[in-house]
Amino acid sequence: MAExxxxxxxxxxxxxxxxxxxxxxxxxVDLAMIHDSGGPRRVRPILEKLGVGVWDPDKVVLISDxxxxxxxxxxxxxxxxxxxxxxxxxLPHFYDMQGICHVVLAERGHLKPGMFVVGGDSHSPTGGAxxxxxxxxxxxxxxxxxxxxxxxxxxxxxxxxEVTGGMPKGVSAKDVMLALCARLGMDGADYQVIEYxxxxxxxxxxxxxxxxxxxxxxxxxQTGIIAGDKTTAEFIRNAGAExxxxxxxxxxxxxxxxxxxxxxxxxxxxxxxxxxxxxxxAPVAEVEGVKIDQAYIGACTGAKLIDLRMAAEIxxxxxxxxxxxxxxxxxxxKDTAVAAADGTLATLTAAGAIMxxxxxxxxxxxxxxxxxxxxxxxxxxxxxxxxxxxxxNSQVYLGNPYTVAAAAVAGEIKDPREFLR
Amino acid sequence: MNTHGxxxxxxVWAFGDYIDTDVxxxxxxxxxxxxxxxxxxxxxxxxxxxxxxNKGDVICAxxxxxxxxxxxxxxxxxxxxxxxxxLAPSFxxxxxxxxxxxxxxxxxxxxxKQITAGQHxxxxxxxxxxxxxxxxVQYSCEPMxxxxxxMMVDGGLxxxxxxxxxx
Ligand code: SF4
Numbered sequence: 239m240a241e242x243x244x245x246x247x248x249x250x251x252x253x254x255x256x257x258x259x260x261x262x263x264x265x266x267v268d269l270a271m272i273h274d275s276g277g278p279r280r281v282r283p284i285l286e287k288l289g290v291g292v293w294d295p296d297k298v299v300l301i302s303d304x305x306x307x308x309x310x311x312x313x314x315x316x317x318x319x320x321x322x323x324x325x326x327x328x329l330p331h332f333y334d335m336q337g338i339c340h341v342v343l344a345e346r347g348h349l350k351p352g353m354f355v356v357g358g359d360s361h362s363p364t365g366g367a368x369x370x371x372x373x374x375x376x377x378x379x380x381x382x383x384x385x386x387x388x389x390x391x392x393x394x395x396x397x398x399x400e401v402t403g404g405m406p407k408g409v410s411a412k413d414v415m416l417a418l419c420a421r422l423g424m425d426g427a428d429y430q431v432i433e434y435x436x437x438x439x440x441x442x443x444x445x446x447x448x449x450x451x452x453x454x455x456x457x458x459x460q461t462g463i464i465a466g467d468k469t470t471a472e473f474i475r476n477a478g479a480e481x482x483x484x485x486x487x488x489x490x491x492x493x494x495x496x497x498x499x500x501x502x503x504x505x506x507x508x509x510x511x512x513x514x515x516x517x518x519x520a521p522v523a524e525v526e527g528v529k530i531d532q533a534y535i536g537a538c539t540g541a542k543l544i545d546l547r548m549a550a551e552i553x554x555x556x557x558x559x560x561x562x563x564x565x566x567x568x569x570x571x572k573d574t575a576v577a578a579a580d581g582t583l584a585t586l587t588a589a590g591a592i593m594x595x596x597x598x599x600x601x602x603x604x605x606x607x608x609x610x611x612x613x614x615x616x617x618x619x620x621x622x623x624x625x626x627x628x629x630x631n632s633q634v635y636l637g638n639p640y641t642v643a644a645a646a647v648a649g650e651i652k653d654p655r656e657f658l659r
Numbered sequence: 660m661n662t663h664g665x666x667x668x669x670x671v672w673a674f675g676d677y678i679d680t681d682v683x684x685x686x687x688x689x690x691x692x693x694x695x696x697x698x699x700x701x702x703x704x705x706x707x708x709x710x711x712x713n714k715g716d717v718i719c720a721x722x723x724x725x726x727x728x729x730x731x732x733x734x735x736x737x738x739x740x741x742x743x744x745x746l747a748p749s750f751x752x753x754x755x756x757x758x759x760x761x762x763x764x765x766x767x768x769x770x771x772k773q774i775t776a777g778q779h780x781x782x783x784x785x786x787x788x789x790x791x792x793x794x795x796v797q798y799s800c801e802p803m804x805x806x807x808x809x810m811m812v813d814g815g816l817x818x819x820x821x822x823x824x825x826x
Contacts, residue, residue: 260767262804284817288824360729360753376729376753378760382816385824390807392755425677425723429752458726460752 240490242396243463244431247371247487251354259395269297269348270383271357271365273339274316275304275604277380278323281358284381292327293387299331299348300324301339304604306597313604337570337596340364340538344448345572347479351466352487356383361538361620362461363454367447368474369466369484371431374455394460395496396489397427400436401450403504408655410548411446412540412618412638414501415453416509416519422499424517427459430496433489434464438503444473445542452539453620456516465489508654510616511636514624522641522653532615533558533646534627535639536567536594537601540618543573543582545639550582552643552657553589559649564591564642565607567599591646603627609634616645664764664784664808666743668792669717673776674704676721680754683725683733697736714741717782719774721747724765725754734758738815744782746771746789746800759807762815768800784808 241249241256249257251265272281277300285291292298300320308314324332333342340361343349351369356362358380365372375389383389401414418426432454439447447464454462466484474481511519535541535549546568558564566586568574574596577583587593600607601619609615609628615635617627622634635651644654682703688696701708718724718737724747725733734757737745744764748771758765766782768789774780779792787802803811813819 260801262807264806287817288820290824374729374753376731376757376760378731378816379756382760382820385820390759425726425751428723428726428749429755458723458752 240492240494242493242495243369243433243465243487243489244371244394244396247352247354248391248393250352257393259393261393262390263393264388264390265354266388267297267356267383268353269299269355270380271299271301271339271343271355271362272380273304273359274302274306274320276358276377277320279316279319280377281381281384282319282323284378285385288385290385292329292384295327295329297387298329298384299333299343300329301333301342302335303338304598304602306335307595309606335597337572338538338598340448340452341542341569344368344444345477345570347474347477350474350479350482351470351484352482356380356389360455361452363459364448364452364538366451366454366461366463367444368470369464369487371461371463373461394429394431396493397430397432397459398495398498399432399434399501400498401434401438401501401503402436403438403502405438405503406506407658408508408640409503409506410638410640411442411449413506413509414503415450415456416511416516416636417501417506418499419453419456419511419516420519422457424456424515425458427454427457429458429460432457432459432462433495434462439464440467440469443544444469445544448542449539453516456620508638508641510641510651511622513622513633513635516621516636522637522651525635525651526653528635528651529614530562530616530645530650531613532609533562533564533642534600534607534615534617534619535642536565536599536617537619538569539620540639541567541569543576545618546573546577546582546586548639549643550585552640552647552654553591554585556589556647556657558590558646562646562649564646565594565600566591567594567607568596571596600627616642616651618642662812664803666717666782668779668781669715669743670713671774671776671778671780672705672708672712672716672718673774674718674720676723677726678704678720678724680725680727680730680733680751684730684736689730689732693732693735693739696732697739700736700740709740712740712742715743716741717743717780718745719771720745721772722749724750725758726751729753729757731757731761734761734763738763746774748772759811760816762811762813764803764811766800766803768798770798
């Protein structure tokens with residue numbers, strides 16, 4: 239019988255010939271990713287209660303990103319627990335303050351097609367861009383994984399999203415996801431796996447594929463997945479790892495999927511989500527003119543090297559508007575280093591952008607750059623839930639990095655394509 | 660529920676679609692203890708739930724039950740009140756995992772919304788069948804595999820692993 243990629247990976251991890259959607263099986267975990275917020279401070283007490291350590295330190299990646307650098311004694315304490323846990327458990331893959339977990343995990347070559355991976359974070363679907371089955375779990379669940387190296391999973395059905403056409407100027411993967419959120423709603427893919435296919439996908443660099451999978455979380459999906467190809471293999475090689483054989487994990491042409499959704503990217507313009515849900519997305523024209531206090535380029539969704547370059551395209555030779563501020567927190571140290579070397583950072587700072595440390599920053603309100611009451615922000619992040627970025631009555635709009643940069647220049651939300659002509 | 664996943668003549672509480680994690684465990688009380696959070700469970704849709712729910716009752720609901728945040732207290736609140744099972748056509752994904760890991764039976768049942776409040780139902784979780792006592796109507800649900808049932812009977816993932824590592 240024809241199978242989806244998710245079915246093949248889960249069956250392999252479960253040691254079975256095949257699995258069908260709806261079936262619940264127990265799988266061996268190839269890799270577990272944890273971060274400072276949901277990781278050591280929450281799982282350590284459970285492991286102590288069980289009287290066991292991490293099952294296989296080599297298969298655990300620990301990343302500090304949510305509370306870095308510490309802004310108060312409480313966050314410093316959380317980071318201290320994180321570092322001590324790494325030492326206690328002898329974790330060889332601990333990345334301290336190197337960037338946001340989902341980005342660091344990828345750029346250090348930990349993800350390969352066919353792997354069964356769990357992450358202690360709701361944006362863990364990001365890893366699916368590498369053709370692996372990676373999904374997010376809670377702290378109790380994660381403690382179980384760390385203790386045993388296995389976890390149960392209900393085999394999801396697959397929802398196919400077919401993206402076709404050439405990417406127009408001023409548009410990015412982010413817009414595909416905002417448009418999908420508006421179309422399907424936040425439970426549009428209720429715990430299914432979204433498989434992205436179509437001729438556009440093969441032309442996308444890994445960082446854009448990561449954005450597609452990252453925001454599968456906003457559709458209520460268990461995860462997203464994109465079949466491995468030449469681009470995947472090249473990325474993994476550049477990260478210093480050996481790519482796996484991706485051919486064996488591809489979805490069979492006749493495999494059953496629950497539904498298929500088509501997106502013609504050539505007909506898509508920049509999208510903006512109004513407060514307080516990514517599902518409130520519409521073409522940027524609908525919110526043009528909304529005055530902003532802050533523009534924020536950050537998060538695993540929208541501050542990778544490619545995103546910084548999009549912002550630089552807009553900011554080149556322009557200035558941030560009086561009365562507005564532009565904060566930029568690059569997704570990783572590696573991306574910051576490349577952006578520094580190729581002049582991207584210089585363009586950003588010349589325009590008046592304020593550079594912040596790599597990490598989650600203001601995205602979920604943990605770090606620096608949060609909002610005051612009634613302030614309005616446009617961000618390249620994935621979520622704009624009420625109060626997520628600061629004061630409960632602050633207003634957050636979501637857009638792609640071009641749109642965020644354009645708003646910083648104009649002092650109000652504006653179609654970025656006007657600056658790209 | 661017994662060790663074979665059988666529930667007999669449980670009283671039904673019925674709810675609609677999209678009962679989210681904020682309805683189950685209101686964000687307002689998130690800094691409080693599980694007891695306090697649980698005392699506000701479902702109050703925005705059924706003020707009498709907390710007062711009248713009895714150990715062993717079951718919930719039949721509409722789609723996307725438990726949609727929302729990853730907070731484990733949403734499932735813990737129902738466990739606290741002794742809810743034996745939740746039947747719904749679909750669940751919020753993280754809630755579904757959290758529930759099972761905290762020993763709360765969650766069963767995917769396409770017809771759950773047809774079961775009305777106050778009826779009594781019997782469930783065979785491993786066989787995947789539900790029977791309404793008053794009418795004799797039978798529905799099917801996705802069967803719960805034995806290894807997960809064993810975990811639920813132990814009270815959830817942590818007690819289950821405690822047993823496993825003690826042996
Ligand atoms: S950047 Fe934001 S969305 Fe990404 S992991 Fe950090 S807090 Fe979560």
